[in-house]
Amino acid sequence: MKLHPLSVPVRIVSRGVGLAWAFIIGGIAFAGGDPVLTSGVVVAAVLVFLVVTAYEVAYYRRFDYELTDESLDIYSGVFSRREREIPLRRVQNVDVTRSFVARLLGIAEVDVETAGGGGTEANLRFVGRADADHLQEAIRERRATLDRDESVGVAEEPEAEREAVVGGETLFELSDRDLLLYGALSFDPRLASGILAFAPLAAPFVGDRVQLSGPGLALVVALAVVGILALWVASAAARIIQFYGFRLRRVGDDLRYERGLLQRRDGTIPLSKLQTVAVEENVLMRRYGFASLAVETAGYGPGSTPSGGSEAAVPLAPREAVFSLARTLEDFHDFDLDRPPERARKRYVRRYLLVGLAVLAGGFAVDRFLTSVPWYVVAPLLVLAWPAARRAHGNRGFDLGPDHAVAQVGFWKRRTRVVPYHRIQTLIRRQTVFQRRWNLTSVVFDTAGSRSISAGDAVAIDRDDDVADELVDTSQDSVFDAIYRSE
Amino acid sequence: MERLDSRVRFIWLLRSLVGSLVAGVVVTFAVGAVDRVAVTPVVAGGAVFVVLLAVGALHVFLRYRAWRFEVRDDTLYIERGVLVNVRTVVPYVRVQHVDARRGPIERLLGLGSVVVFTAGSRGADVSIPGLVAQRADDVQETLRRLAIESEPESGDAGDAV
CATH class of the missing domain: 2.30.29.210 (FACT complex subunit Spt16p/Cdc68p)
Incomplete structure (x- = not known):
């Protein structure tokens, strides 16, 4: 099969125009007004554009893909040829992305991911819209057939069951009201705290120009409020555009999601490849009883994770609904989290106090040697070390169930991660020199999931040394149980 | 439990030697380029080299013991x-x-x-x-x-x- 003919102009525009433009800008700066050089630059830019055009045409002519019963074969390359064969059983995600322009032209980009290597294994830019949907569906169907052959040995496919599978079952749909709520609630509080942290430093500079009493102070405060509001609105708008029309469906053994206002994204995630399930709640969501759900597969490499960091996730739903949905994906137990020992909390108090004192000392040094700042105004904030420590302590915990380990971490954004034992790759105990003083150890449950780099590992932080050892022994046995049970 | 062969310390030490040497040379040139520093470039570079090497050697020793x-x-x-x-x-x-x-x-x-x-x-x-x-x-x-x-x-x- 060939790519869609329209992919040629779109690719030329997206690549060639940028390149030629950069050439012109750079060249004119270089020419410095000399008419001969300037016209030379324009000619060169046109030449670059022509070369790109020729390349893209050749790329199109020499690109070929084919979906067989067992693999997706891709023949590509203009100068050096590459033949790639992707076994369908190894496919993790199939994503169809339609940018705004692509939607106008009726074309789509298809990405196929496997667990291997870095980057996307197959990138089809662009195919026709119908072809993209067909490809996505066909890969799912054939992989399901292959899996069935493997496990049962007989390839029987009742027609009725197949019919039921096609449309899929809608698991979750984000209503417009929830979308707005999500935009409003998903505001990252760290943005605001960053601004607040800078405020005392910025104050003296503003203070030089504005009288810091009465109207001047009000002006500063008003500016800060407006700034925070603007950030909030911007982040909300970005989220809303990203998650507009979100829908999560279950098609056969796959999860299927679609979302996006300008750029539509339509991705599949095979449930059989699911690594971990995570329920995430930020400060605002927790206040109002909402949560979001993230699932993790081994497909996406770090950095290539679809925007937002969460794959087929439920962006926002009431907490209970999120948990019941999570349970339909991964049938985990009713967990009762075990918090770190009491001395861990004392450790946090000291840690936050030390951080606070360091800030104070820094402020004092600035005041002493550089410029006068009211560094002492931060001092009363030291009291916050106690509630902060309690909060950190109260949000960390773990629980081992019959089939899953549950680990919770997070200060601002609380993450509860559910790791099935049969997905655990390695078990790691970590103890820093600071932890050693308190006889505390952290236990990491490492899986093949790809989010652990951006979102952190599933980790039981600050456990008693003996508890950590026991934790590793028990979960190690459970891993073997889970793997060999089927025999 | 098995330990590593003791000769591995030599490899690690060599690595830390190279690292300290590079850092020392960089500091020497950096100090040479800035005039306002009171120490001579070679002394500053040498001091950085010696300190880094000492820390590196200690680290190698502890690392071997922990492995x-x-x-x-x-x-x-x-x-x-x-x-x-x-x-x-x-x-x-x-x-x-x-x-x-x-x-x-x-x-x-x-x-x-x-x-x-x-x-x-x-x-x-x-x-x-x-x-x-x-x-x-x-x-x-x-x-x-x-x-x-x-x-x-x-x-x-x-x-x-």
Whole structure:
């Protein structure tokens, strides 16, 4: 099969125009007004554009893909040829992305991911819209057939069951009201705290120009409020555009999601490849009883994770609904989290106090040697070390169930991660020199999931040394149980 | 529990020597370029070199003392780390492939390393440096055999991901 003919102009525009433009800008700066050089630059830019055009045409002519019963074969390359064969059983995600322009032209980009290597294994830019949907569906169907052959040995496919599978079952749909709520609630509080942290430093500079009493102070405060509001609105708008029309469906053994206002994204995630399930709640969501759900597969490499960091996730739903949905994906137990020992909390108090004192000392040094700042105004904030420590302590915990380990971490954004034992790759105990003083150890449950780099590992932080050892022994046995049970 | 061969300290020491040397030279030139510093460039560079080398040597000593591993029945156990003590358990079932590596200096000293790859995101490659060449081959062979033997007979639970 060939790519869609329209992919040629779109690719030329997206690549060639940028390149030629950069050439012109750079060249004119270089020419410095000399008419001969300037016209030379324009000619060169046109030449670059022509070369790109020729390349893209050749790329199109020499690109070929084919979906067989067992693999997706891709023949590509203009100068050096590459033949790639992707076994369908190894496919993790199939994503169809339609940018705004692509939607106008009726074309789509298809990405196929496997667990291997870095980057996307197959990138089809662009195919026709119908072809993209067909490809996505066909890969799912054939992989399901292959899996069935493997496990049962007989390839029987009742027609009725197949019919039921096609449309899929809608698991979750984000209503417009929830979308707005999500935009409003998903505001990252760290943005605001960053601004607040800078405020005392910025104050003296503003203070030089504005009288810091009465109207001047009000002006500063008003500016800060407006700034925070603007950030909030911007982040909300970005989220809303990203998650507009979100829908999560279950098609056969796959999860299927679609979302996006300008750029539509339509991705599949095979449930059989699911690594971990995570329920995430930020400060605002927790206040109002909402949560979001993230699932993790081994497909996406770090950095290539679809925007937002969460794959087929439920962006926002009431907490209970999120948990019941999570349970339909991964049938985990009713967990009762075990918090770190009491001395861990004392450790946090000291840690936050030390951080606070360091800030104070820094402020004092600035005041002493550089410029006068009211560094002492931060001092009363030291009291916050106690509630902060309690909060950190109260949000960390773990629980081992019959089939899953549950680990919770997070200060601002609380993450509860559910790791099935049969997905655990390695078990790691970590103890820093600071932890050693308190006889505390952290236990990491490492899986093949790809989010652990951006979102952190599933980790039981600050456990008693003996508890950590026991934790590793028990979960190690459970891993073997889970793997060999089927025999 | 098995320890690494003591000659591995020599390799680590060499590495820290090179690092300190580079840092020392950089500091020498940096001090030379700035006029306002009261010390002569060579003294500053030399001091940085000596301090870094001393810290590096101490680190090598502690690192060697902390390193140990064990080829158990079902798992590979590794313990290491000076500032952060890390104890890793790798079930053989999870091993994707095992490499034996020998760098030029390792070869001179008759040493080798074994690198174990899993599909995990964090402990994806676990390496055991500084084994006597014969032992490195042994360990690689043992791990390879155990990884194959531990593969479950049926079901796809054993599938790596």
